[in-house]
Amino acid sequence: MNGVSRRIAAAFALGALLALAPAALADRVPEIDPGLDELAELREAELAITGLVRRTTPAIVFIGGGSGVCISSDGTVLTNDHVVGDRRTVAVRFATTGLRREAKLLGRFPGGDLSLLQIEEPGPYPFIELGDSDTLVPGERVVALGNPFLLAVDNTFFPGAPPNFHPSASLGVVSALHRNSPPRYPDAVQVDVAVNPGNSGGPLVNMEGRLVGINGKIETRFHLSVNSGVGYAIPSKQIERFLEPLRKADGKAITHGRIPGIEVADRVAEGETGLPVQRVARNSSAALAGLMSGDRILAIDGYTVPTRSRYEGILQTYPPGADVAISVAGVDGERREVITTLVDPEEDRPIRLGISLDTEEETTKGHLRITRVAPDSPAARAGLQVDDVLLRFDNEAVSSFFELAARLKRKKVGDVVVVRVRRDDREVDIPVLLQSGER
Amino acid sequence: MRQPTRAIPALSLALLLGALAPVALSAEPKTASGAPKTLDDLLTRVAPSVVAIDLEREEDFEGPSVANRRRFRGLPEEDRRDLEDYFKRPAGPVTGLLLDREGHVLTTNYNVGKKAKDISIVLADGKRVDADLVARDPTDDLALLKTKEPIPEGIEVTPVRWAPPESFETGRFVLAVGRGPDIVELTATLGIISSSMRSTRRLFQTDAALNYGNVGGPLIDLSGNVVGIAGFVGHRFPQWGLNSGIGFGIRADRIAEVLPQLKRGEDVPSPTIPFLGVGPERRPGRDRGEGARVGTVVPDSGASAGGIEPGDVIIEWDGTAVQDFTQLRFLIFQKNPGDSVDLVVRRDDKPVKLTVKLGEHQLPDSE
Numbered sequence: 001m002n003g004v005s006r007r008i009a010a011a012f013a014l015g016a017l018l019a020l021a022p023a024a025l026a027d028r029v030p031e032i033d034p035g036l037d038e039l040a041e042l043r044e045a046e047l048a049i050t051g052l053v054r055r056t057t058p059a060i061v062f063i064g065g066g067s068g069v070c071i072s073s074d075g076t077v078l079t080n081d082h083v084v085g086d087r088r089t090v091a092v093r094f095a096t097t098g099l100r101r102e103a104k105l106l107g108r109f110p111g112g113d114l115s116l117l118q119i120e121e122p123g124p125y126p127f128i129e130l131g132d133s134d135t136l137v138p139g140e141r142v143v144a145l146g147n148p149f150l151l152a153v154d155n156t157f158f159p160g161a162p163p164n165f166h167p168s169a170s171l172g173v174v175s176a177l178h179r180n181s182p183p184r185y186p187d188a189v190q191v192d193v194a195v196n197p198g199n200s201g202g203p204l205v206n207m208e209g210r211l212v213g214i215n216g217k218i219e220t221r222f223h224l225s226v227n228s229g230v231g232y233a234i235p236s237k238q239i240e241r242f243l244e245p246l247r248k249a250d251g252k253a254i255t256h257g258r259i260p261g262i263e264v265a266d267r268v269a270e271g272e273t274g275l276p277v278q279r280v281a282r283n284s285s286a287a288l289a290g291l292m293s294g295d296r297i298l299a300i301d302g303y304t305v306p307t308r309s310r311y312e313g314i315l316q317t318y319p320p321g322a323d324v325a326i327s328v329a330g331v332d333g334e335r336r337e338v339i340t341t342l343v344d345p346e347e348d349r350p351i352r353l354g355i356s357l358d359t360e361e362e363t364t365k366g367h368l369r370i371t372r373v374a375p376d377s378p379a380a381r382a383g384l385q386v387d388d389v390l391l392r393f394d395n396e397a398v399s400s401f402f403e404l405a406a407r408l409k410r411k412k413v414g415d416v417v418v419v420r421v422r423r424d425d426r427e428v429d430i431p432v433l434l435q436s437g438e439r
Numbered sequence: 440m441r442q443p444t445r446a447i448p449a450l451s452l453a454l455l456l457g458a459l460a461p462v463a464l465s466a467e468p469k470t471a472s473g474a475p476k477t478l479d480d481l482l483t484r485v486a487p488s489v490v491a492i493d494l495e496r497e498e499d500f501e502g503p504s505v506a507n508r509r510r511f512r513g514l515p516e517e518d519r520r521d522l523e524d525y526f527k528r529p530a531g532p533v534t535g536l537l538l539d540r541e542g543h544v545l546t547t548n549y550n551v552g553k554k555a556k557d558i559s560i561v562l563a564d565g566k567r568v569d570a571d572l573v574a575r576d577p578t579d580d581l582a583l584l585k586t587k588e589p590i591p592e593g594i595e596v597t598p599v600r601w602a603p604p605e606s607f608e609t610g611r612f613v614l615a616v617g618r619g620p621d622i623v624e625l626t627a628t629l630g631i632i633s634s635s636m637r638s639t640r641r642l643f644q645t646d647a648a649l650n651y652g653n654v655g656g657p658l659i660d661l662s663g664n665v666v667g668i669a670g671f672v673g674h675r676f677p678q679w680g681l682n683s684g685i686g687f688g689i690r691a692d693r694i695a696e697v698l699p700q701l702k703r704g705e706d707v708p709s710p711t712i713p714f715l716g717v718g719p720e721r722r723p724g725r726d727r728g729e730g731a732r733v734g735t736v737v738p739d740s741g742a743s744a745g746g747i748e749p750g751d752v753i754i755e756w757d758g759t760a761v762q763d764f765t766q767l768r769f770l771i772f773q774k775n776p777g778d779s780v781d782l783v784v785r786r787d788d789k790p791v792k793l794t795v796k797l798g799e800h801q802l803p804d805s806e
Contacts (some may be wrong), residue, residue, distance in 0.1 A: 037476035039661055042612055046661065049631060050610035057609075091728055091763075098769055100728045100762040141612075147684055151637060151644065153765060157671070157685075160712075160803060163765050168633040169609050170646035170684050175466045194633075194646045194684020227684045247721035 007072030047206075049143060052078035052209035053169050058126035060145050060167045060202060062153050067146035067167070067202030068092060070127045075101070075119030076247075078239065080216040081108045081184075084115040088251060092119065094126070095152065098165040105232060107249025109242055111256050111316065113216050115183040115201075116246035128203060131210025133189060133235035140174045144193040144215050144231070146202025156198075167202070170194040178303070180313030181217065181232050186256075187317045188232035189213045195231035204233040212236045238317035245319040257320035257342025262286035264279070264297065267307040274298045274329050275305050289340035291328065298327040298335070309409045320344035353406050354379040357390075357401060366399050367391075369438060370421075382432040384421065391427065392420035408434075444535055455583075460462050471682070478614060481663045487595040489656055490544060491532040491627060492570075492584070496552030507782055524537035531620040534656030535560065535584065536668060540596045542568070542586030543702065545694070546655035547670045551582045561622045562594055571659040576697050576707035578802050579641055580670035583701040589738070599657075601691040602664035607635040612661050613645050615669050615686070617653025626653050631644050632666075637771070639712060639802060641693040643667060649686035658688045667691050713774045714800035716740020717747055719764040730754040730785060731767040745795030747784065754790070755783035 021054040036044070061068040061077055068079030077092055084090055093100045103117035119125065136142075145167050150155040153163045172193030172330060191204065195215045204213035213233030220228055245254050261284020265276040274296025280287045298304055301324050305311040318324060319342070326338045354377020358369040366391040373380050392397055394417040398404045411417060415434045420427055475481050535546035537560075544560055551558075551572060558570045568590075573583040590596050605611075609632050617626045630647025637644045640731060643666070645658060654672045657665045667688030672681055697707045716737035726733055730752035736743050747753075753761050756770045757780050776799030783790050 038478060039481070042478075042661055046610065046631075050608050053610040091726075093765070098765065098766055102728060151634070151685075155638070157687075158638045160800075162712075163769045164636055165769070166609070166634045166636055167686070168644055168646075169631065170633055171610075171631045171680055172646075196683060196685055233612050 025394050038165045045141065048207050049141075049169075049171060052143065052205060052207065053145070055209050056128050056145060056203070056205055057167060057169075058094065058096050059128045060147075061092040062095070062147045062150075062165075062167075063092050063201060065150065066198060066200040067215075069145075069201075069203040069214070070094075070119075070125050071130060071211065072127050072237075073124040075103070075121070075123045075125045076106075076127075077103055077117040077119065078203075078211075078215065079115050079117065079216055081110045081113045081115045082106065082216065083201040084117065086253075090117065092117065093153070093165070095165055095167045098163065105251045107246035107251065108253050109246060110253055111184060111254070112186070112238060112242065114214070114239065114242055114246065116249075118241070127206065128209070128211045130236050130240055131206055131208065131212045133212045133237045136174050136177060136206070136212055136235075137187060138174050138176055140192060141207055142172060142174055142191055142212065143205050144170050144172070144191070144199060144202060144233075145205065146197035146199035148194075148197075148198040150198050168199075175230070177235075178310060178313065179232060180309045183229045185217050185234065186313035187235055187238055188217070189235050191215075191231045191233060192229045193231055194227045197225045203396060214239065235317070241317060241322060242319055245321075254319065255344060256316040257318050257322055257344065258315060259286050259289075259291075259340055260284050260343060262291060264308050264311055268296075272296070275308065277328075285340060285343060289326075290336075290338050291340075292330070294331040295328040298329055300324055300326050315342065315371060318342050320337055351375065351411060351413060351436060353408070353432070353434075355384060357422055359401070362400060368398060368401065368404065378432055378435045380411070382419070382430050384419070385423065385433070388421035388423050390419065391422055392418075394418060475663060478627065478629070481614065481661070482616065482625055483661060484663050485616055485657065485659055485665075486625060487563045487597045488599060489616050489618055490535050490536045490537045490563065491622040492535045492544070492546055492550065492558065493532045493561060493567075493622075494551065494555045494558040496554070497556050499552040500549065526769070528651050528733035529620065532561070533619050533651070534617040534653055534669075536599065536655075536657045536665065537562070537590075537596060539600055540590045542570070542588070542590050543573070544570065544584040545668055545698075546582050546584060547580045547668065548577050548582045549580055549670070549672070549690075550655045551575070551584075558584060560584065561618075562590070564594060565623055565775070566591070566594065574701040574704050574706050576701060578709045579691055579693060579697065579707065581668065581694070581707075583698075590673050600664045600723065601695065602660050602662075602666040604692070606660040606662075606664060606666050607632060607643055607690065608643065609633065609635050611666075613647055613658045613666055613688070614660075615645070615647040615649055615653050615656065615658050617656040617669070619652025628653065630684075633685075637687060639710065641690055642671070642687045642691055645686045645688055646684040647686055648682045648684070650682050657660065665691055668694065709801045709803070711776050712802050713771050713776050713798040714740065714798040714804035715767075715771050715780065715795065715796070716798065717753075717767075726763055728762045730763050731764045733784075741795045741798045744802065746793050747795065750789075751784035751786050752786050753782055757781060776800075 059070045066083030068077045071078050089102050089104050092103045101119045103119045106116040106118050107117045148168050152166050155161040170193050173192050175192050176190040179190045180186050181188050195218050199215045202215050203211045204215050206212045213235050215233045217232040221232035261281035263279040268275050277295040280291050280293050300314050303314045322342050329335050354374035355370050356372035357369050361369050370388045393407045413436045416431050419430050419432050533550040535544040537544050559567050560570045561567050569587045570584045573585045575582045611632045615628045628648040630645045633644040633646050635643050649669050649672045654669045658667050660666050667690050670689050671687040717733045718735035720732040720734035733751045761767050779796045781794050
């Protein structure tokens with residue numbers, strides 16, 4: 001039992017519960033025939049649901065403690081990064097038949113909780129087509145398919161029960177769109193569909209049986225890893241943008257793009273339109289694209305950005321190299337469109353100082369003495385030397401490795417911090433430009 | 440205070456939009472004329488069959504397992520106390536399904552506890568009658584009760600209509616109907632069949648919200664047929680079973696199988712399942728989908744009698760290629776105890792043909 005529960009992979013976050021958004025009907029969603037009574041409407045829906053479950057079930061796969069879905073006949077499989085991690089190959093097992101295949105990791109996108117796998121043995125395999133999450137409206141019915149509590153395979157609830165390879169289906173509605181729920185879910189589709197540990201990586205499908213999202217996160221309380229009525233799915237639109245980069249990632253991790261050199265306000269001011277641009281760094285790609293301080297951002301690729309959180313969330317759904325169209329209103333109120341190419345954010349890589357410390361003196365003397373400075377490292381470039389004793393980092397005392405690591409964690413690549421060291425009985429302040437480990 | 444039934448159609452729409460809160464519904468019998476048009480109509484029809492059960496559990500089941508509690512040991516004291524409270528099942532009434540005028544009431548074994556006394560049934564019109572426990576089926580989480588006197592004339596008893604097989608299809612709507620915690624009001628929660636088969640094919644799974652109060656009551660389809668009895672809530676893992684969207688119903692076809700036995704006052708023993716007697720090799724990295732690698736062989740089992748040895752890799756079972764242990768377990772359960780099966784193992788890189796006779800194993804009780 002314990003082994004099984006340990007294998008249930010799922011990311012959970014603590015958060016406030018959100019109210020159900022009012023229902024709205026898009027053109028695409030059939031109007032309810034006023035002549036249909038309640039039960040007739042439900043029977044019609046039931047027909048659609050049973051049909052889509054029948055069609056989509058064979059494309060569901062079970063992967064370790066989570067789920068996944070096959071999206072092409074040659075066996076490309078989508079799942080969550082927190083299900084696969086950095087494993088080079090994983091076993092995937094198809095629903096219904098129980099067919100097992102080895103799949104290799106094509107690429108992972110930890111920042112968006114996505115992982116793309118390729119079954120090596122030639123297909124054809126059953127698959128689900130990607131739908132368009134941009135057409136979703138709050139109140140629209142959606143179905144989640146997957147392997148909650150591993151019921152289809154190892155069956156956490158009933159020890160000793162055999163596997164039957166039947167995934168679980170649960171019904172609900174889209175509760176809200178474009179939720180920025182950090183970490184990893186910058187533009188999530190919020191659903192009230194029952195989603196539980198083990199559902200991770202499985203598809204969220206609309207009434208046409210198209211994949212509109214990948215389920216992967218739920219709001220929880222009391223550390224209870226169980227459905228709360230607030231689930232988050234990665235929208236298919238975001239997935240679509242990352243498919244090519246993931247295919248080409250060669251098993252490595254990729255990241256989202258960003259626009260460096262721009263600072264925006266927290267939110268649109270009351271009675272105004274557009275998110276104010278507060279600062280644009282000289283020679284930055286934002287400046288080169290033609291963005292200016294005082295501009296107000298109306299939309300990015302058509303998505304409105306009423307807050308900075310939404311602005312950042314939307315941008316994180318694009319890979320580096322993507323061109324986005326930014327609609328802005330200038331100081332004079334004139335509207336224009338700016339196109340900029342997103343760059344790879346180095347900030348996502350861990351900072352590396354390039355020093356080794358004396359661990360024995362850390363315990364015996366309670367200080368951090370440098371025993372080695374890596375050549376061409378940020379430390380070497382700043383002029384840190386062997387036998388320097390670190391006293392302060394960015395104006396805070398450091399006396400242990402963990403303290404130093406914790407302070408480093410709060411910093412970003414490109415930050416300059418002042419490091420105070422004791423050198424030959426003198427205290428020296430040395431500015432260090434922080435850089436990432438990978439060059 | 441009873442609520443006007445007129446308020447219900449709007450509320451049932453709220454249910455469709457995913458609200459999980461139980462909907463209060465008047466217990467007042469209402470004559471439904473013509474075909475049902477709304478969920479309210481369905482509830483009105485089924486209402487006389489849904490009864491409340493009041494009892495004292497003289498001795499109760501142990502509740503969440505110790506291992507399960509251990510998961511929360513690292514929590515702050517206050518959170519942990521909240522959780523312990525959450526795990527305690529309330530003493531309030533539970534739900535049952537009235538089957539006939541003789542007074543047979545089906546409910547879950549868990550609802551009755553290990554030992555129950557002072558059982559009374561509160562009928563739909565509010566009349567309270569005393570009842571006895573007739574028999575149990577612990578593995579299916581069923582118990583049959585019977586009122587001491589037949590249901591009095593003048594009180595409506597609607598015959599239960601059991602659902603046809605197609606109602607079990609994944610994606611079909613089901614409505615869980617209960618009477619707890621308020622005896623005179625119904626609760627209704629809407630969901631779909633999440634999987635038509637679970638466990639050893641005697642359960643279905645639903646995302647309708649199930650809790651301590653509505654367990655033991657019927658799950659009905661959109662025609663008002665009873666698909667099953669809501670069960671398996673609050674057993675080993677209440678934090679996963681209560682209101683989680685992972686609920687289970689005991690299938691109507693299984694109920695039909697065991698009901699005659701229960702009515703005769705006979706407890707239903709755990710069914711036996713086929714048993715081979717091999718355990719998987721646990722060393723990581725060894726499982727590459729090229730067969731079921733045997734780590735251990737149970738002495739005096741079908742496997743040991745048939746000549747399976749630790750280190751063997753089972754590559755074929757009854758003519759089917761075996762990829763791994765999970766598939767082997769699936770294949771074993773397609774057989775019955777006593778069946779003989781031809782299989783091929785890979786031993787020292789050579790295929791070896793063997794024949795094994797499956798033994799039997801008792802399925803553990805629901806508690």
